[in-house]
Amino acid sequence: MADTEPGHMSAEEFRAHGHTLIDWIADLLHDVEQRPIQAPVEPGEVRAKIPPTIPEHGEPFEALLTDLDDIVMPGITTWQHPGWFAYFPTGAAPPSVLAELVSAALGSQGMLWSTGPAVTEVETAMMDWLVDLLGLPSTWRMDTGPGGGVLQMSASDSTHTALVVARHLATRDGGSTDDVVAYVSSQAHSSIEKGAAVAGYRHLRLIDVDDTFAMRPSALADAIADDVAEGLVPTFVCSAVGTTATTAVDPVRAIGELARTHGLWHHVDAAYAGAAMVCPEFRHHQDGLDLVDSYTFNPHKWLLVNFDCSAFFVADRRPLLDTLSILPPYLRNAATESGLVVDYRDWHVPLGRRFRALKLWWVLRSYGRTGLQIHIRRHVAWAHELEERVRAHDRLALVAPTPFALVCFRHVDGDAATRQVAAAINARGDMLVTPSEIDGAAFVRVSVGATPTERRHVEALWRVIDAAA
Amino acid sequence: MADTEPGHMSAEEFRAHGHTLIDWIADLLHDVEQRPIQAPVEPGEVRAKIPPTIPEHGEPFEALLTDLDDIVMPGITTWQHPGWFAYFPTGAAPPSVLAELVSAALGSQGMLWSTGPAVTEVETAMMDWLVDLLGLPSTWRMDTGPGGGVLQMSASDSTHTALVVARHLATRDGGSTDDVVAYVSSQAHSSIEKGAAVAGYRHLRLIDVDDTFAMRPSALADAIADDVAEGLVPTFVCSAVGTTATTAVDPVRAIGELARTHGLWHHVDAAYAGAAMVCPEFRHHQDGLDLVDSYTFNPHKWLLVNFDCSAFFVADRRPLLDTLSILPPYLRNAATESGLVVDYRDWHVPLGRRFRALKLWWVLRSYGRTGLQIHIRRHVAWAHELEERVRAHDRLALVAPTPFALVCFRHVDGDAATRQVAAAINARGDMLVTPSEIDGAAFVRVSVGATPTERRHVEALWRVIDAAA
Numbered sequence: 001m002a003d004t005e006p007g008h009m010s011a012e013e014f015r016a017h018g019h020t021l022i023d024w025i026a027d028l029l030h031d032v033e034q035r036p037i038q039a040p041v042e043p044g045e046v047r048a049k050i051p052p053t054i055p056e057h058g059e060p061f062e063a064l065l066t067d068l069d070d071i072v073m074p075g076i077t078t079w080q081h082p083g084w085f086a087y088f089p090t091g092a093a094p095p096s097v098l099a100e101l102v103s104a105a106l107g108s109q110g111m112l113w114s115t116g117p118a119v120t121e122v123e124t125a126m127m128d129w130l131v132d133l134l135g136l137p138s139t140w141r142m143d144t145g146p147g148g149g150v151l152q153m154s155a156s157d158s159t160h161t162a163l164v165v166a167r168h169l170a171t172r173d174g175g176s177t178d179d180v181v182a183y184v185s186s187q188a189h190s191s192i193e194k195g196a197a198v199a200g201y202r203h204l205r206l207i208d209v210d211d212t213f214a215m216r217p218s219a220l221a222d223a224i225a226d227d228v229a230e231g232l233v234p235t236f237v238c239s240a241v242g243t244t245a246t247t248a249v250d251p252v253r254a255i256g257e258l259a260r261t262h263g264l265w266h267h268v269d270a271a272y273a274g275a276a277m278v279c280p281e282f283r284h285h286q287d288g289l290d291l292v293d294s295y296t297f298n299p300h301k302w303l304l305v306n307f308d309c310s311a312f313f314v315a316d317r318r319p320l321l322d323t324l325s326i327l328p329p330y331l332r333n334a335a336t337e338s339g340l341v342v343d344y345r346d347w348h349v350p351l352g353r354r355f356r357a358l359k360l361w362w363v364l365r366s367y368g369r370t371g372l373q374i375h376i377r378r379h380v381a382w383a384h385e386l387e388e389r390v391r392a393h394d395r396l397a398l399v400a401p402t403p404f405a406l407v408c409f410r411h412v413d414g415d416a417a418t419r420q421v422a423a424a425i426n427a428r429g430d431m432l433v434t435p436s437e438i439d440g441a442a443f444v445r446v447s448v449g450a451t452p453t454e455r456r457h458v459e460a461l462w463r464v465i466d467a468a469a
Numbered sequence: 470m471a472d473t474e475p476g477h478m479s480a481e482e483f484r485a486h487g488h489t490l491i492d493w494i495a496d497l498l499h500d501v502e503q504r505p506i507q508a509p510v511e512p513g514e515v516r517a518k519i520p521p522t523i524p525e526h527g528e529p530f531e532a533l534l535t536d537l538d539d540i541v542m543p544g545i546t547t548w549q550h551p552g553w554f555a556y557f558p559t560g561a562a563p564p565s566v567l568a569e570l571v572s573a574a575l576g577s578q579g580m581l582w583s584t585g586p587a588v589t590e591v592e593t594a595m596m597d598w599l600v601d602l603l604g605l606p607s608t609w610r611m612d613t614g615p616g617g618g619v620l621q622m623s624a625s626d627s628t629h630t631a632l633v634v635a636r637h638l639a640t641r642d643g644g645s646t647d648d649v650v651a652y653v654s655s656q657a658h659s660s661i662e663k664g665a666a667v668a669g670y671r672h673l674r675l676i677d678v679d680d681t682f683a684m685r686p687s688a689l690a691d692a693i694a695d696d697v698a699e700g701l702v703p704t705f706v707c708s709a710v711g712t713t714a715t716t717a718v719d720p721v722r723a724i725g726e727l728a729r730t731h732g733l734w735h736h737v738d739a740a741y742a743g744a745a746m747v748c749p750e751f752r753h754h755q756d757g758l759d760l761v762d763s764y765t766f767n768p769h770k771w772l773l774v775n776f777d778c779s780a781f782f783v784a785d786r787r788p789l790l791d792t793l794s795i796l797p798p799y800l801r802n803a804a805t806e807s808g809l810v811v812d813y814r815d816w817h818v819p820l821g822r823r824f825r826a827l828k829l830w831w832v833l834r835s836y837g838r839t840g841l842q843i844h845i846r847r848h849v850a851w852a853h854e855l856e857e858r859v860r861a862h863d864r865l866a867l868v869a870p871t872p873f874a875l876v877c878f879r880h881v882d883g884d885a886a887t888r889q890v891a892a893a894i895n896a897r898g899d900m901l902v903t904p905s906e907i908d909g910a911a912f913v914r915v916s917v918g919a920t921p922t923e924r925r926h927v928e929a930l931w932r933v934i935d936a937a938a
Contacts, residue, residue, distance in 0.1 A: 007836030007837065007841070007844070009564055010498075011495045011496075011498035011499045014491075014495050014563040015492060015495035018495065021567055021571060022483075022484060022491055025483065025571070025574040026480045026483050026484035029483060030480045039585075041587075043586075043804060043809040044590070045586070045590075047612075050594040052597065052612070053601045053602075054834070054837065055837045055838070056839055057837040057839050057840070061564065063834070064830075064831050072587045072827070075590060076587050077583070077585050078577075079575075079576050079577050079578055080575070080576045080577075087578075090821070092573065092574065092576030093476075094482070096573070097576075100573035101490060101494070101566065101570040102494070102537065104775045106548075106549070106561075107549045107560070107561030107566075107776065109546075109556075113512065114507075116544075116545065117514070117546065118508065118540070118541045118543070118544025118545050121544060122516075122519065122540075122541065122544075128521065129523045143521070153819050154820060156820045157819050176646075176647050177647055177669050190796075194818070195818070198633050198668075198793070199668075199669065200668065244797075245798070307822075308819075308821065323666075323667075324663065326662055326663045328659040328713075329905050329906045340513070341512045349625055349629050349663070350623040350625045350777075351623060351659070351660055352623045352769070352776055353776075362533050364523050365527070366527050366530065368526040369526075371476035371526070372476070
């Protein structure tokens with residue numbers, strides 16, 4: 001019956017259409033540099049080409065492919081363009097894309113160990129690999145320590161989870177949720193502010209930064225003291241290792257010591273910069289991880305894995321499981337009751353989960369430790385070359401250090417001139433930067449790290465900057 | 470440089486490996502019925518085959534494929550087996566799998582309209598299609614009404630979001646988070662209890678049900694009155710349209726009237742049964758949607774789309790956006806400031822988002838309205854055939870009605886005999902049901918709805934049940 005059901009695609013039809021799409025993607029990989037980097041559409045233009053309701057009868061697959069070219073592609077902003085220097089990169093290395101295909105085809109659910117043993121155990125193995133690969137504390141390995149890791153969708157989800165666990169610990173003995181306080185630097189990512197609001201924190205303190213845009217521990221200490229004096233409950237502090245605006249690095253150890261002294265949950269947001277930790281020479285930026293309760297890092301940014309793939313680690317998994325474990329009858333099973341398995345459903349808000357660890361495994365094995373280090377070091381080297389050129393240019397000025405591969409600069413003539421430089425770059429269609437501002441002043445934000453970017457693309461960018469400046 | 474980077478897969482290598490994997494998947498689709506339905510591995514068996522750390526150097530893709538067969542596949546529980554009658558189905562129709570491939574390859578981020586116009590506008594169009602397809606209030610369409618829809622990862626995420634918006638509304642004028650109360654039936658999914666805990670609700674009332682396991686509105690009214698008398702703040706109520714245990718249907722209209730009277734946010738969880746609403750004859754089960762504030766339905770369950778794809782609708786988008794909007798400088802852009810576009814980042818906890826709407830579009834178009842109706846009606850018809858056989862059997866008894874395609878029964882000799890029937894089915898390796906319990910008594914839960922299931926599989930299941938009973 002299934003093979004004659006309207007709309008049903010047989011295995012042989014899948015084979016034919018699948019081969020067509022693999023060729024379509026391979027051609028895209030070849031030609032991606034020729035695509036416009038920003039989608040050349042106006043608001044509503046894509047939508048206007050889609051009928052208002054579902055068709056009455058199924059359509060042949062060829063119609064979907066036609067519309068992929070005619071409707072979808074003009075509306076795609078080309079994040080995988082080698083001239084992508086905007087935001088942070090989002091990974092899409094080919095082994096990752098192929099793993100996502102396999103994961104979708106398997107359609108296996110990893111909510112419990114028993115519903116997907118390989119989904120669970122490959123994930124646990126990969127999280128342990130990351131502990132070693134990034135130089136995290138070995139007690140965060142599931143196979144040896146009290147800690148452990150899990151994949152979540154995004155750093156926003158990971159950070160929100162950490163905020164919830166911290167709130168749970170601070171209120172479980174009767175304290176009021178109204179009194180919990182979270183602390184982040186004034187440069188922290190909006191996900192912390194949003195996550196705190198979502199988790200019910202009414203008090204969020206944005207802590208002052210120094211001239212490298214790193215949190216000032218003395219300002220944090222003062223804020224904690226003020227809140228204690230007010231009768232509030234300091235609960236959560238986030239150290240950023242690589243802020244979004246400028247990749248500034250907060251002093252993890254000093255913040256960790258304050259957190260320990262005052263009983264706060266200490267979370268590290270290394271969403272972007274965690275990837276750099278595959279190279280030992282960057283790990284001094286995360287010194288103090290022995291004083292950290294949770295850590296988030298996105299392989300889907302600069303470590304070549306396609307979105308979504310955010311790694312979340314806890315130094316001790318018990319508070320996390322205490323906060324999130326609920327076991328209804330229909331999820332009971334012998335494996336769970338044996339205590340021998342991990343049920344990742346208890347590690348985050350969602351219940352269902354797909355096989356995301358496969359793409360992490362395939363990327364890590366395709367590159368190996370050495371290949372990943374070369375990948376990171378090239379981007380950092382090219383960013384430093386760009387930084388040196390900016391430093392040497394008499395019309396440009398750096399606005400922040402470049403600890404990783406993000407270069408932030410402005411035009412010495414001020415905001416209008418700075419915005420003109422960004423506009424000149426972005427008007428070309430073959431490269432994209434993010435115009436931003438900090439402390440009320442405009443700057444140009446250049447993130448080197450897209451999967452297909454080569455040195456020549458960074459050099460081409462410099463020629464445009466130089467000409468526009 | 471990129472082509473010579475260690476680990477980098479060229480476009481031509483992608484083409485070759487992609488074709489290999491498409492054939493691998495097509496063969497799997499052919500042979501899926503021969504696979505063991507439960508993964509025949511012990512805890513730790515998969516993990517033991519994976520080295521403790523990343524390899525020093527990159528490995529050839531062929532090694533990944535070998536391990537896919539040798540390490541991964543023995544640990545895969547075959548949710549896509551035609552004998553899958555456990556839990557609820559999880560979709561993986563071939564057009565959906567191919568769309569996931571394309572989405573991964575594009576690697577485009579839909580956090581803002583400007584970062585992925587097609588990612589955003591196809592999603593908006595699909596959510597509007599669902600409004601029409603499921604018979605939801607037309608004011609929930611983005612193109613005409615104050616409401617709107619968004620894709621989230623899972624119903625747990627959607628429900629959590631609704632709980633957060635409700636809490637925000639209840640406390641924004643100074644009310645204490647400690648006082649907010651959520652109400653669900655005693656049969657509601659664990660995601661509501663978990664979501665309420667995550668969202669900081671200290672009070673969750675499990676409301677009594679009638680003999681069809683539907684919430685009793687009078688019990689809800691009593692609970693609300695008790696809480697008001699205690700000085701608490703009734704905030705959120707969830708109506709289940711299709712509970713997880715037995716697909717019981719709460720009286721949406723009666724609950725909605727109580728919610729309006731007492732100022733509660735009224736959320737509908739139709740995670741599974743929403744799919745049935747493509748057929749008008751099931752829509753009486755959701756009568757009262759004009760009294761609903763939010764609604765969640767998972768196309769990734771019974772509507773053929775692969776996980777993750779959970780649809781979340783709000784009757785009015787303003788409270789949602791008021792709760793979740795945060796706009797830092799690096800996300801500012803002309804399109805957002807114009808007010809002409811949707812920025813889906815403000816519709817859920819995560820910031821980043823991949824192009825999930827493509828798979829929904831491809832599935833809906835491949836089947837059309839008529840094809841989807843046939844898909845649903847077949848499963849319901851086969852479930853009703855099974856239900857009738859159970860009803861006519863002198864050793865078996867139904868434990869709940871079958872409004873959709875879930876059949877719940879027990880053995881008349883009690884729990885041990887009931888569990889033996891489930892065990893006899895599950896020991897075979899070619900079919901799987903969920904042994905569960907309700908009101909302290911064991912029952913067997915048979916969910917008809919896996920994408921490849923045909924009538925003959927349901928008939929084979931009945932023969933095993935009959936023999937075991």
